[in-house]
Every structure is written in structure tokens, then in C-alpha cells.
Amino acid sequence: MSAMQGYYALLQFSPLPERFEFVNIGVLLVAPSQKFVGIKYSQGLKRVERLFGKQPASSFDVLKEAFEQRIKVEILENWNIEKIESFAKLRANKMRISKILPAAFADPEKELDELFHMLVGENEIGIRLPKVQVELRKKFEKAGVSLLVEKPQPVKLPEGVVIDAPYAYQNGAYNLIDAVRLNADSADALAQASKRAIEGQWLRRHSQKLGSPNQLIVVGDLAKQPSAFVRAVDEMMKQHQVRFYELNNVEPLIQDIRLQARVHSQIE
Template structure:
């Protein structure tokens, strides 16, 4: 495990990544969390220099990759891990059974030990992501769209990564959301995203300035009543909503009112 320890006098840690060594297949790989959501969830944002921590994580990954040929047996791997015992530390390598390829096993370990659990209703959101990615990968949008933007959500004291964003006076954070069939679930999810959106809207980001949340929602069979319910909730909290059937309206807004990237 690769962990963050905010206070070395205590043993409280947050899992930030995993490393897997397989001598038989000459495999040494790492997978690190791209953001600091787990740290903020467990310890709060505090006064930590999270940008520096991101650089330290990247440096560790690069060091491991550069020394792959030297780290060719378990003894050398364990010695390397023992040298990293500060705020960013590596635990001792533990034996595990690899049931698939090392790459697949590394991803499985990361999902189980590092990645935050997602809401059950979000299980289909990758489908919306693929849809949006296909659209935004087109040449005409390449000069407008930012990807993987990290911003603070003050109301929840978290730092989230939004997959897409574009500027039109405010930085519009495009967030795909899968809404379930139950009306109660639609209201609950819309309300949470609305609270998040209002908090983002009212608290300018140090790096990006003023923000606005733009939800791209997938609704079961696009029930008009559910869409209208979510829309009313969002409008009261300065959140814009586009259904998956309204992607053309969103893309038209981007090319009409969006500012090109520097």
C-alpha cells in the first residue's frame, strides 16, 4: 500500500495507491489516486499543501518506474519500501494470489483498497462519460474543453474531480449523473448535487475563479415529471441541467458562448 500519514507520531493513514510486484512475470506496477478526496474525507483539508503532495506522489511513481530493473526481487522491493516512512509511505509488500493478469489485479486492488465507494445509483455513470468523451473528443471542441478539473466543494469539505469543464465567464463544471427510476431517489440525488452546486457557485476557486455546476443527467426513459422535478431543484441552486437527449444544446452553448483555452 501507498499511504498518506499526516502526523508521523500517530498511526492514522489514508490509502492513496497500491503497488504490485510479480517476479514470475517481471511485473512491477503502481496505481495512484489522481486526487486527494480520501485525504480530505478522512482528515479534512486543513493547512496541507495538497499541490505539493500531488507532486510527491508523481515523483514516487516515477522513481519506481525508473528503478524497475533494480527492484527485481522481493528483498530489494521491501528495502525500497522501508525507505519511504514519512508523510507519504509504503507499507511492506504482502503476498497475494493473482487470479488474472497483473494489470487487472492491480486495478482490482486499487478499486478495493483505495477508491471511494460510489453511490449505487452512480453505477451507470461511466456510460454517460463515454458518451460525453466521444462528443468532446471531436476536433471542434478540443480548444474549449478542460479535463479532470479538481475543485473544492466547501459545503462537504471535499475536493472533487470533474471530468469536463468549459469557460464562459464562469468555469462550467460538467458532471454526468445517472438518475434512478424511483422518484425519491431522483429528489435525493438532485438535492445533493444542488447543494454542491450552490456551494461551488457561491465560493470562487483560488485557481479557476467563479464556478457553476452543469449536470448532464440520464433519466430512466426520460420521464418528463422526473426531469422537471430535478430541473426545479437545480434552478433554485444555480445549477444547470441538460438531459442526455439535450447534448446538442450543451455543445451549442459551448461553441457559441465558450472561451477558447489559452
């Protein structure tokens, strides 16, 4: 496989940016030819708290997600490195982008992982649960449908939000499959679920106006939540016209992926 050209940068954090002391918490990798925008963050707070003291984990996670959304919006508007460099230079808040450097690689996902481990690392103490996207991928692979889904392009919505789902398939509408862990405390889990419900509603409305309907499918890990909470999330998703599946019961989704693959192969 021939090498593609791209660029990367460190993502850095400081609760006191006026002190000009920042800690590396993630990596950004962009491959314009592949329309690839990859961001990988460290999952713990040990490195940050060693330098800056105790930090509220939920607020830190919200800050990281908001920063990721802003970066993707800027890049998707114009795959121009000069614009990204200008955006990076203007950042003077708690989160910032380091100097952007060129890179050449064959596989952007692999390159992102290698850059992360080389430049940031993950030396947090404790056992990390695997990402829910990884768990979903393993379920797709075990069921033999991993080749029946694809990685969709990120979708930028007029509201300034980017939906960057890991999987998609066609069944009349173009279904974007996102996965989220909802096993935090109920307030944080509800905030994550609500965010995706609203984004799914926006996605459907925007895509219908363009004449190419998109549907958001959310797979949630709610194994530690009470049944009443699960029912409430399911009802909220329905109200926003978002399809919802629990991670421990994705067989109906897998069956639909198989069915639609057969239908579309017959049409073609």
C-alpha cells in the first residue's frame, strides 16, 4: 500500500493556560485524501492531576468532547492546513493544538495509534474497559457482518455538530451506527444519551432536506443501569426518531444488516 500524506499534532490541556504549562492528553491525525480526521485521547487523569492537582472527571470529559467537535467542524469546512494552523494559533483556552507537523503513512488508524503511544502513552493505573466501539466491532466480526458495514464520512450539521460514526449501512435510509457507554452515574449517562438523541433528530431533519435521508442508530452499553433508566433512554430515542439497541442485545441490528445486504445485492 502506498503512503498517503497527512499531518498530525498534539492535543494539550491546562486548567491555568495563563501559566503556559500544558500536558499532552491526545493526538490529532488528518489525512485529507482519505477524508480522515482521527483524534485519540488518554482516558485517565493521572498525568493531568500530577501537574495540576485534582480535576473533575466529568467536566474534563465534556471539555475533551467539545474540543474534538470544534476541531472536526473546522477541518470539515475546509481541508486546508493553513486554516487549521490559524485555528490552532488562535486557541488560548484550556485546550490547545500544538505545532502541526507533516506525516506519511499507509494506514491512518494504525498511524494514529502509533503516534498516540509514542507521544502521549497510556500509563494510567487501573484496568480500562475496552471502548464500546471495539466491543461492537467484535460482535459484528463474530456474527460475520463486519464486511457488510462501512466507515462513513463524518457528517457536519448546520447546528455546528459533526457526527463521526464508526459504522454505516443502507436500508432505504443511510444508517449511521454510533456506540456509547452509558454506565456512568445516571446524570452523566443521561447527558450522553440526550446528546445523541438530539444529534440524531438534527441529522434526520437535515438529510431529508437534502433529499438523501440519514438515520442515526445508537448502540448503548447500559449493563449497570436500572431497567427504568434503560426504558427512559429507549423512549427518548424513539421520540427523536433515533433507533436504539442495547449492546448486550444487538442481534436484531445484526439481522437487519444481513437482510439489507441480501436485498441490495439482488438489486445490484
